[in-house]
Structure formats: structure tokens, C-alpha cells
Amino acid sequence: MNGSGDERVTALRRGEGWTAWRQIADELTADIEAGRLAAGAQLPTEAALAARFGVNRHTVRRALAGLSERGLVRAAQGRGTFVEAPRLAYPIGRRTRFSEIVSQAGREAWGDLLAAAAVPADAATAEALDVAPGAPILELLTRHLADGVPLSTARTCLPLPRFSGFDRRYADLGSLTRAYAAHGVADYSRLATRIGARPAAADEAARLDMAPGRVLLAVTSVNVDPDGARIQATRSLFVADRVELVIEP
Incomplete structure (x- = not known):
């Protein structure tokens, strides 16, 4: 999986007290832990993620920021967002x-x-x-x-x-x-x-x-x-x- 896009569609839970950005972060974390997003891999673009989860780009950015704060991904200026390698x-x-x-x-x-x-x-x-x-x-x-x-x-x-x-x-x-x-x-x-x-x-x-x-x-x-x-x-x-x-x- 890389920045060229992700064809999957993932439905989010609505009205259950779960914020959309946190659900997206959890789904991407699961992808990383399962190896669907390998160390060093580039995440799909914000547009592709927004389409996958049926949200706007602002919500995707908040989810990616949460993953970055946890040390799971890094944003490279002008190149995209990548899965962090093991320590x-x-x-x-x-x-x-x-x-x-x-x-x-x-x-x-x-x-x-x-x-x-x-x-x-x-x-x-x-x-x-x-x-x-x-x-x-x-x-x-x-x-x-x-x-x-x-x-x-x-x-x-x-x-x-x-x-x-x-x-x-x-x-x-x-x-x-x-x-x-x-x-x-x-x-x-x-x-x-x-x-x-x-x-x-x-x-x-x-x-x-x-x-x-x-x-x-x-x-x-x-x-x-x-x-x-x-x-x-x-x-x-x-x-x-x-x-x-x-x-x-």
C-alpha cells in the first residue's frame, strides 16, 4: 500500500460517541500492526484516505497527527506520510x-x-x-x-x-x-x-x-x-x- 491510493472503503461508526478521526487512527494503527502498512511504507494520500473513510481531509489530518504524536508515522515535507521503522x-x-x-x-x-x-x-x-x-x-x-x-x-x-x-x-x-x-x-x-x-x-x-x-x-x-x-x-x-x-x- 502506498501513496498511489487505496481502493478499500471503510464505514465508520456514527452516533456512538466515537470521533471519526480516532476511528481512522485506530484503523490505520491496525493496518500497521498487521503489516498491511509495512515499516517505511508511504500512506495513501489524504484524498485517498478521505474517500476510504467518507470524511473530509481535515478529519484525516487530525487522525494522521494523532498517529504522528504516538510515533507510528512521520510526515516528510513535500513527500507524504510514512510508517516509522522499528527503533x-x-x-x-x-x-x-x-x-x-x-x-x-x-x-x-x-x-x-x-x-x-x-x-x-x-x-x-x-x-x-x-x-x-x-x-x-x-x-x-x-x-x-x-x-x-x-x-x-x-x-x-x-x-x-x-x-x-x-x-x-x-x-x-x-x-x-x-x-x-x-x-x-x-x-x-x-x-x-x-x-x-x-x-x-x-x-x-x-x-x-x-x-x-x-x-x-x-x-x-x-x-x-x-x-x-x-x-x-x-x-x-x-x-x-x-x-x-x-x-x-
């Missing part, structure tokens, strides 16, 4: 590599560079990178995807001038690990990780193709090179419905 197990330990984790799960990994700027380090970032407050750092805003589905977005800071030009390498390679290798850092490891959670702000939700207010897992981390020098301070925001963080020793 990806995401190990966090001394060696954490987004590309490797996603690839080992049989999915294609990529990182988008959304913005980059040289800025003075604030107090928290300066402490994380072991530099003086106000020292120049390179700040990256990125988004990380598996099979084209956003899993996380991040603010990553690296010390300057050591990592001058790193943003261009990342934009070309789509991976921190590959960008580090191109920059002469063959390996790196996790020094510290802290995990929290909070609702998604509107701009974060738009960036991650998710409903505002859904839960984000906030992961703050510091990485070091083989000599122990601090090279990266990152605050990542993971979509809680799409990943399962696994803490490794």
Missing part, C-alpha cells in the same frame, strides 16, 4: 560511530551539514574542549539520517585552528569519522557521555520530520584523539521513537 539500537561506549552503527543495522547512513561558523567558545564548551573561554572554535549544526530518515541532529564544536576546513570535509563526506580521517585523525574515542530527555522545539521537530512536543533524547559527549587531546564537544538530539540508546561499558 534502531544505538550503542554508546568508548567507540561510538554513527555511520558504523547504522550500516551494521543494514541501513544507509549519512550526515547533512546544515550550518557552520567560527565562534568564540562559551564557558561550557570551553571546559569540555579544555580551551580558554572565548577561544575560537568551529561550530557545526548537523542532521544524521538512516535510509533518508532523520534520527538525530547535533551541535558539534571543535577547536581552532586545528580543525580549520573540517566543515568542508564533513559536507563532502557525510561522516565525522571520514572527515577526521581526511583531517589526519585516524581514530578517536569517547571521554564522557551524559544523557537526558526533553520535548522537541518546533524548529527541531521540523528538522527531524517529527511532531513538535515528541520526546528527544539529549546526549552530551566529549571525544578525544589517541593522545588524549579533546577534539570534539557535541550535544546530540535523538528522536526517542526512532532509536534505543544502549550503554556499553
Whole structure:
């Protein structure tokens, strides 16, 4: 079943205290759970769903919003609504590599560079990178995807001038690990990780193709090179419905 349409007609219960949008949401949930709508599948268009259930598009949109709030579907701007894939197990330990984790799960990994700027380090970032407050750092805003589905977005800071030009390498390679290798850092490891959670702000939700207010897992981390020098301070925001963080020793 996909956006090309669904020929079925489903009659809704009327006058029994059941709202139309909730009945539609329940029917679509049943389709997902039964595998009639598989993970990654595109839902029929709003027009097709409205015809199937004999309602207007506003009612269909309310039903889809309910499914999105529950983490069952995601709306991709300009492309339609898709069934969410199962959560990806995401190990966090001394060696954490987004590309490797996603690839080992049989999915294609990529990182988008959304913005980059040289800025003075604030107090928290300066402490994380072991530099003086106000020292120049390179700040990256990125988004990380598996099979084209956003899993996380991040603010990553690296010390300057050591990592001058790193943003261009990342934009070309789509991976921190590959960008580090191109920059002469063959390996790196996790020094510290802290995990929290909070609702998604509107701009974060738009960036991650998710409903505002859904839960984000906030992961703050510091990485070091083989000599122990601090090279990266990152605050990542993971979509809680799409990943399962696994803490490794």
C-alpha cells in the first residue's frame, strides 16, 4: 500500500460517541500492526484516505497527527506520510560511530551539514574542549539520517585552528569519522557521555520530520584523539521513537 491510493472503503461508526478521526487512527494503527502498512511504507494520500473513510481531509489530518504524536508515522515535507521503522539500537561506549552503527543495522547512513561558523567558545564548551573561554572554535549544526530518515541532529564544536576546513570535509563526506580521517585523525574515542530527555522545539521537530512536543533524547559527549587531546564537544538530539540508546561499558 502506498501513496498511489487505496481502493478499500471503510464505514465508520456514527452516533456512538466515537470521533471519526480516532476511528481512522485506530484503523490505520491496525493496518500497521498487521503489516498491511509495512515499516517505511508511504500512506495513501489524504484524498485517498478521505474517500476510504467518507470524511473530509481535515478529519484525516487530525487522525494522521494523532498517529504522528504516538510515533507510528512521520510526515516528510513535500513527500507524504510514512510508517516509522522499528527503533534502531544505538550503542554508546568508548567507540561510538554513527555511520558504523547504522550500516551494521543494514541501513544507509549519512550526515547533512546544515550550518557552520567560527565562534568564540562559551564557558561550557570551553571546559569540555579544555580551551580558554572565548577561544575560537568551529561550530557545526548537523542532521544524521538512516535510509533518508532523520534520527538525530547535533551541535558539534571543535577547536581552532586545528580543525580549520573540517566543515568542508564533513559536507563532502557525510561522516565525522571520514572527515577526521581526511583531517589526519585516524581514530578517536569517547571521554564522557551524559544523557537526558526533553520535548522537541518546533524548529527541531521540523528538522527531524517529527511532531513538535515528541520526546528527544539529549546526549552530551566529549571525544578525544589517541593522545588524549579533546577534539570534539557535541550535544546530540535523538528522536526517542526512532532509536534505543544502549550503554556499553
